[in-house]
Amino acid sequence: MERDDVIEYSLDAGHSEEEGKKIRKKILFVTLLLTVITVFEVTLGVFWRNWMPESWHWVKWTFIVLTLVKATYIVMTFMHLGDERRNIRSVILMPYALFIMYLLFIAIWESNYVNRMLELFQ
């Protein structure tokens, strides 16, 4: 049996040669960006600790921010979520973000508590 609902949206995703050129340009830009960020991260990781060990804490936060930047580009451009309707974008991202932020908060909070108790009663 032919599934007409599947065919409809799938057929709509096509684009012309000129649009393709523009999209390929964007892909090239994101590729260069991801490569530059990765090279920068590795350079920081290898050299920074020896240069200025006291500022390592800030380097860690730089890593986390840069990772989120990379993740945003991968999801929005490579996975085309930026081209979808806003409602499906929200359905996918919002529940995940809320849940994982809560999980991280509670896990890091509790683990620091466990660490303090181990220190106290060792």
Place this chain on the structure above:
Amino acid sequence: MSGDASKALSNDVLWGGGRSPFSVSYGKMMMWFFLVSDALTFGGLLTAYGFARHSLAPGMTWPVGEEVFRALPWLHGSYPLMYVALMTFILIISSVTMVLAVEAGHRMDKKGVIKWLFLTVIGGAFFVGSQAWEWSHFIHGSHARVTLADGRTAFLEHNPHHGEEIDPAHFAMVIGDSYVGATETVHGEEALKLYNGATAVVSGANMTENEYGPPEYANFFFFITGFHGFHVFSGVVINLIVLMMVVRGVFHRRGHYEMVEKAGLYWHFVDLVWVFVFTFFYLV
């Protein structure tokens, strides 16, 4: 690629029934839902890793990525993080070839899809192979951790883990909490005496002990990179099957290459997870 998704529609039409309010096909939406649940699994694993790291018992230190991962195949010497940076680069590039395959599919360019999808499969296979080498090196070990009779920790300059004879003239070890951070070096007979009187020698890694740090470290390394590696392996198999279907012209007859896009979503997701594993396992 936008197509129907970029059409401006009033909410009455969008949510009025008879169409998908998301303007995506059933298959693509289900792939997204699967990826959300898989992302929760990886999120849970990395959170557990964070829990273990933050709650570590006092007196123990968590190993630093650039001190543990500093070897390259066929080369001697120290190249901190170079190998894993190369692996990351391979995975990013194979993600790019995948998105180019999807783009070619949107233009109904069968030859383009075959070319880019083939390169994606090659990149994925390279990544899985690299991970196998990394695991084998991690399990095999490099400097071995020696617990001396007086409770101090030492690391060997040349680990005799291939069963070679120890030459006292060239035997040396460094004393300190980590190989890189060690300050004192002992040579020759003196080192050998300390080595023979040691209470424990740990070389490489297994599920109960490892030379790098607490046992949890190796356990999380095996589980998280192993689980990710299994995802990459599945991705390579899925891409290979889709590639064969493209070559046989299945999607061209169907009139659209959405299957390449769906396999692509999974493949990009694998790259996305690696970005986080790379940060939290090797960098932070």
